[in-house]
Amino acid sequence: MTDNLTIRIEKSFSAISPESWSRLSSASKSCPTEAPYNPFLSHAFLSSLEESGSANARTGWLGHHLLLENGSGALIGAVPGYLKSHSQGEYVFDHGWADAFERAGGRYYPKLQCSVPFTPATGPRLLVSSGHDGPSTELTLAAGLQEATRQIGVSSAHVTFIAEGQLPAFEETGYLHRTDKQFHFINEGYADHDAFLETLASRKRKALKKERRAAVEHGITIDWLTGRDLTENIWDQFFAFYMDTGGRKWGRPYLTRTFYSLIGERMPDDILLVVAKRGGRYVAGAINFIGGDALYGRHWGCIEEHPFLHFEVCYHQAIDFALEKGLKRVEAGAQGEHKLARGYLPVTTHSMHYIVHPGLRRAVADYLEHEREDVESMNDYLSEHSPFRKGERQQEQD
Secondary structure (H helix, E strand, O other): HHHOOOEEEOOHHHHOOHHHHHOOOOOOOOOOOOOOOOOHHOHHHHHHHHHHOOOOHEEEEEOOOEEEOOOOEEEEEEOEEEEEEOOOOOOOHHHHHHHHHOOOOOOOEEEEOOOOOOOOEEEOOOOOOOOOOOHHHHHHHHHHHHHHHHHOOOEEEEEEEHHHHHHHHHHHOOOEEEEEEEEEEOOOOOOOOHHHOEEEEEEHHHHHHHHHHOOOOOOOOEEEEEEOOOOHHHHHHHHHHHHHHHHHOOOOOOOOHHHHHHHHHHHHHHEEEEEEEOOOOEEEEEEEOOOOEEEEEEEEOOOOOOHHHHHHHHHHHHHHHHHHHOEEEEEEEOOOHHHHHOOOEEEEEEEEEEEEOOOHHHHHHHHHHHHHHHHHHHHHHHHHHEEEOOOOOOOOOO
């Protein structure tokens, strides 16, 4: 490559030094870039996924991290990536593409998946170090990912939940653009939860107040746990919630018990557990990650069922925390139109796809053109039916 830059694939994240990784955009609180800190891009989070056995070759997530280095071997850019033998744990669904291609005689798997495993949270995917940030480095990484896809000999590369500002680099290098929706709470500078509720239509406001009261009936109290609160005993309890609810919802939960110990050790101040207590013991909880400007809700679990408790623990308490800490938004994870009634508005999410086979590429491009129109129409419809008073709020710009 020009300017003595080289791209290589690193299969083990633990082989990448935390110091060099921390200089990449959004990967560290101290990284001198304009992009806010994203806890999912930190060395602590990504290495914990691998070392815990949650995302490794055995589970179908073989590390294939794209590293851009200068002539001295210094890391100046990266794309976190995985060689995938399936499409689970991604939240951008391409099973139909795989089925169609394989029925036609092609081989869809393995594929390259450039994302954070099991984490449908938007963030940079072209990570660059301070002093190298700019369109040229992003273009180099996007084009390098295409070349790596061809050289490895896989069907495709899929870059999911991309920050909107990085779309041009992928568009210029010929990726296919896909959109979807999530529901985010946007903090408009509300003084507290009551101030937020005042922006809702009267009927919606009364319904949410009633819902919050009902959620904590039967002697339920809510705690926020972070930092030193995250003991091994707490993780044992939360993992029991995760396994119980995750087993019923997904069949086989993705994350191991060791994963929670590792993140509790490596990034405790980036974690918020919202837990519900009844009768002297915790009976439900949700895990959130604290970014530079956002709270990211991930998953929840319970060992007791109580009306509206899920909504209280996952959505209302997340809003309370974001308002108290001055965070700009709450990202509540994938899907879920029920979030709309609780003040979470539809926001467009983006992914980019490079498909090697020209026939499959043409078919997918045609499909995505219609899908983007459908997503835009649905987001418009949902925004019109938000709980806010007319004229009080506008949908976050896509």
